[in-house]
Amino acid sequence: MFLDVFKDLDKKQEVDDLAVWWNRQIFPSYSTAQHPQVKNSALARIQERRAQMKEASVPDSSSGNV
16 A cells, blocks of 8 residues: 555655655645754643653552552
């Protein structure tokens, strides 16, 4: 099937290059440059909250309580 090319590790670089090309055609302001995460951004707050929730949901094995 055509979409199997996206799963083929031998074609990964070709697929990545195609995705970048496509994004630049469809989204002219698309950039592959990584932007540093702003400390107080909405994304940073969401990630922090998610990490806190994940940490709270992990049972403490050192206390013997499960």
